[in-house]
Amino acid sequence: MLSKNMIVVKKAVETIAKNAKVASIFVRNQSAFGPDKIVKSPYPNVEIPNMTVNDYVWQNLDRWPERTVSVCPVTGRGYTYEKAFKLSNSFGANLRIKFKIRDGDTVAVMLPNVPDYPLVVMGILEAGGVVTTVNPIYTAYEVQRQLQMSASKAIVTLPENVKTIKDALQLAKLDIPIIVIKTNGIAIPEGTVCFNELSEDGHVDTSVLKQVRRTANDICILPYSSGTTGMPKGVELSNRNIIANCEQINEPLVACHNETTATHQDSVMTILPFFHIYALSVIMFHKMSQGIKMVTLAKFQPETFLQAVEKQRTNVLFAAPPVILLMASHPASSPKTYEHLEVVINGAAPLSPGDAERFLDRAQRTMDFRQGYGLTETSPVVTMTPRGLGDYSCVGRALPNTELKIVDDRLNSLGSNEKGELLVRGPQVMRGYRQNPQANADSFTDDGWFRTGDLAVISEDGLVTIADRLKELIKVKGFQVPPAELESVLRDHPSVADAAVVGVPHASHGEAPKAFVVLKNNAKTDPQNIKDFVKERVASYKRIEDIVFIDCVPKSSAGKILRRVLKEQYC
Incomplete structure (x- = not known):
């Protein structure tokens, strides 16, 4: 057995060798x-295995079944790899049996980073579904839009998000199952289904997962991004x-x-x-x-x-x-x-x-x-x-x-x-934006x-x-904030005729949204009223820090907002 000092020396030698290899590669390719x-x-x-993500993730399970896959450092609650595999399989089987999820159906996941997150995602994939991830601090308006755009057939969340989701479903006029993870012994809200009962169901027939027919080229993840401009779009990965x-x-x-x-x-x-x-x-x-x-x-x-x-x-x-x-x-x-x-x-x-x-x-x-x-x-x-x-x-x-x-x-x-x-x-570049040929034409040569x-x-x-x-995305705490989304919300205000949003430097957030608002004729309101209106409709990191009233929004001959002009004049 190597002593501690020998291990340190061994690591140092390995590091030197790796660094030398780095240097040699880039000298050869001047x-x-x-x-x-x-x-x-x-x-x-590299060779890219011809398989699905769930098969890829679990392919070496027998090498570390008793190792921890996820754990909460606050509560100590977590799972081993073997347990996670079994629970996700049971969840996936119940998605197909009880909720009729079929190959290519989208299931939304609206969760913070809890130990159950990998189990939920893997279960959806094992059921043949597509995962669309939703920010758990989204408002009902934001959740509504993503559920509609993604055509989600179910959503998985925590008890504290259920009210927001029910409000979103009402706005969208949708009726889909809400599956709730029970993490602290509190009863799950009325009208929802308990994830733990689905994943811990020892009697579910997991052989139903053999019916799944998904290939390497099928979509498995559907996050929403603003891409190079504008409103969020479904990214088909x-x-x-x-x-x-x-x-x-x-x-x-x-x-x-x-x-x-x-x-x-x-x-x-x-x-x-x-x-x-x-x-x-x-x-x-x-x-x-x-x-x-x-x-x-x-x-x-x-x-x-x-x-x-x-x-x-x-x-x-x-x-x-x-x-x-x-x-x-x-x-x-x-x-x-x-x-x-x-x-x-x-x-x-x-x-x-x-x-x-x-x-x-x-x-x-x-x-x-x-x-x-x-x-x-x-x-x-x-x-x-x-x-x-x-x-x-x-x-x-x-x-x-x-x-x-x-x-x-x-x-x-x-x-x-x-x-x-x-x-x-490269092979990691998305298939395209979902049902958005114009965005694809703009984003690909x-x-x-x-x-x-x-x-x-x-x-x-x-x-x-x-x-x-x-x-023109604004980066707040590393998150993308599309100006077009905030401008759309601002224009919904009954006193606002037009609006433009730009990012301005912020000491701790990196950037923050600043809005320029044109009021309707004879309209009377104040900046705080508009801020509160926006606050109800967007996640906290998208909230507008400052509002300036102006007579008109500068635009190009094609109608594009000239944000550069606004920054030069007011920022």
């Missing part, structure tokens, strides 16, 4: 730009999309996990919400496929989060900038808090090198701190910095099987160190490149730096 100025991944292509991205981030030089063995299991803190594709794919699906433990925090409270990082011996953390900033500055954080952390990956929005260094200074230890880049439409990861790079200003290089291109506003290809829109092509709507620069050796956003 220029990442190929014909037509296309940037190919420097990594070898296939089994192949998700599995491709899982295999891509298994590339040894970018992998963020350790192998699960008889003596080791990574502990991953899941503070990022599972309703977002970043956590759903990169954390849930991928980490389950590797037998890793997910520590699920249902509610973000700084002290609880920091205590859990330490007590759960968290060694892998995926985060967004607000979390990193908190970890660098909160009084309750100390080097002891982060004594087990080995890998920290920032995503969802860029983090400055200075902020990364402040966090590392607070941690007072060497760790693998990296950044990645992706979108809901790319399942989500496009690029990631390799191990040992140590450059916090970029988001790394293209993953295996991925091609990149930088173009100008006429889609002409640009070269190294030239700023333009980033285009992506004629030769199949996906337009990210982000301005970027690619260095000669293939390192990508995100420079700015072409799209």
Whole structure:
């Protein structure tokens, strides 16, 4: 048996070897730009298994049946992999038998990060269903819209969300089952079905799942994103999309996990919400496929989060900038808090090198701190910095099987160190937006490149730096807030004739929505009245911080709101 010192030396040697391999790859490929100025991944292509996500996740179950798959650090409630597999199968069978869910039917999941989340999602997939994830702090208006757009046949939630969902169903004139997870012994609300009874049903005939006929190319996940512009749209992600991205981030030089063995299991803190594709794919699906433990925090409270990082011996953390900033500055954080952390990956929005260094200074230890880049439409990861790079200003290089291109506003290809829109092509790119041919035409070029709507620069050796956003989404705490959605809500106010919304810098949120409102003739109201109107209809992070009354909204000849003009004049 190796001594502790020998293990440390062994790890150091492995790290040096990996870093040398990184350097050798990129020296051999001095220029990442190929014909037509296309940037190919420097990594070898990966093979993409021809299967469904649920089969992919469970394929190595026999290697870690007794390992923990998910656990709540507050209550200690959780599941082993073997238990999760059995419960999700029973739930899936009951979805088909009792609720008549059939192949391709959509089921909504409106949950915070509870230990049951993986069981719910896997059960839906095993039943042949499609999962659409809903933010649990959405209002009835937002839930109504997603249930209608996704044509959901059922919804899974917690007791505290039932009233919102019932209000949403009334608004939508829908009658679908509400399945509720019982987490604290309290009786479930009237008119709902208990998830626990469905999943713990020992008499259900699970052989009904043999009737499911789903393929790698079928849609399995239907998140909603604003894409490059406008209102939320259903993003059709296939089994192949998700599995491709899982295999891509298994590339040894970018992998963020350790192998699960008889003596080791990574502990991953899941503070990022599972309703977002970043956590759903990169954390849930991928980490389950590797037998890793997910520590699920249902509610973000700084002290609880920091205590859990330490007590759960968290060694892998995926985060967004607000979390990193908190970890660098909160009084309750100390080097002891982060004594087990080995890998920290920032995503969802860029983090400055200075902020990364402040966090590392607070941690007072060497760790693998990296950044990645992706979108809901790319399942989500496009690029990631390799191990040992140590450059916090970029988001790394293209993953295996991925091609990149930088173009100008006429889609002409640009070269190294030239700023333009980033285009992506690869197996992780979505099938398209659901029932939205115009959005698909706007988002894909004629030769199949996906337009990210982000301005970027690619260095000669293939390192990508995100420079700015072409799209007008507002990033609040890492969440996307589409101006068009807020403008639509504002125009519903009885005193508002027209409105425009832009993002403005915010000290702790990154950005915040600011509205410019044109009142109807003779209308009299005040900013607070309009803020309260919006507050009732949108999630808390979408709330408008400031309102300015103006005479008219500046628009182009085509009727497009000139947000740049508003920013120049008022921000």
